[in-house]
Amino acid sequence: xxxxxxxxxxPGQPILLIRRRIARGDLSAMLAECFGALFxxxxxxxxxxxxxxxxRYVAMGPGLWTVEAAMPLASPAPAAGDMQPGSLPTGPxxxxxxxxxxxQLPETHxxxxxxxxxxxxQAAGAxxxxxxxxxxxxxxxxxxxxxxxxxxxxxxxx
Numbered sequence: 001x002x003x004x005x006x007x008x009x010x011p012g013q014p015i016l017l018i019r020r021r022i023a024r025g026d027l028s029a030m031l032a033e034c035f036g037a038l039f040x041x042x043x044x045x046x047x048x049x050x051x052x053x054x055x056r057y058v059a060m061g062p063g064l065w066t067v068e069a070a071m072p073l074a075s076p077a078p079a080a081g082d083m084q085p086g087s088l089p090t091g092p093x094x095x096x097x098x099x100x101x102x103x104q105l106p107e108t109h110x111x112x113x114x115x116x117x118x119x120x121x122q123a124a125g126a127x128x129x130x131x132x133x134x135x136x137x138x139x140x141x142x143x144x145x146x147x148x149x150x151x152x153x154x155x156x157x158x
Contacts, residue, residue, distance in 0.1 A: 003108060005096045005115040010149060012090035014046070015078050017070040019058070019084065024065055028102070031055055034069030041080055048074035052147075054090075056128035085143075089125055094150040098129075101141035105129065105148070110149050127149035 018034040035053045042049045051072035059066040068086070076085050085152040096114050098108040109127065116123055 003096055003098070003111055007111055007119075007121075007152065008093050008095035008149075010088065010091060010095075010151075013051070013088040014073045014076040015054070015070040015086045016042070016073060016080075016083050016131040017056070017068040017086045018082050019066065019068045020068050021064050024062070027055075027065070027067065030067065031069050032094065033155070035071075039069040039071065040108045041083060042071050042073075042077075045077075045080070047077050048070075051129045052132050054088075056126050056130050056132045065109055068126075070128075073105075078085060078132040086092045088149075089151050091124075092121075092152040092154060094121065094123075094152055095118075095133075096148050098148055099142075100144060102144070105146060108146075108148050109150075112148060116121040116150060116152065123150055124153045127151070145150060 013091050016038060018038060020030050022030050049071060054070050054072065056070060059063065059070060079085060087116040096108055096112055098105055127148065127150040130147040132147055133143060137146060138144065
């Protein structure tokens with residue numbers, strides 16, 4: 001796997017999200033259901049959608065994960081049912097573009113964690129993935145692109 005990891009300043013981003021506590025094996029189905037609900041609501045309501053669907057990993061344990069499926073927006077939107085307003089943080093991130101199947105994303109996250117440690121940074125919040133490529137339009141996983149962000153403390157700990 002050829003992967004470039006860099007420090008990237010993220011400008012912040014309003015989002016509308018659905019948070020669920022799920023088993024790891026339920027992730028794909030949960031994201032598909034939630035993205036459909038979020039983007040359907042966004043289009044029906046005329047929300048200013050400003051990017052690709054994303055998943056933020058709030059907590060990951062051996063049994064259950066807390067995951068937020070989200071839709072990025074140009075400006076904040078009100079809650080609607082189980083959809084809640086939120087935001088992605090402003091500030092430095094460890095950033096990489098994962099190329100390939102979603103099943104290999106844990107390898108990219110592991111590489112970013114190692115990079116953070118080697119660079120003397122500390123993670124400072126929940127990582128997220130932005131799904132740049134729509135598998136319905138590009139069915140071959142080798143064509144899929146996923147942006148991966150890990151929020152960092154402002155300065156290295158060294």
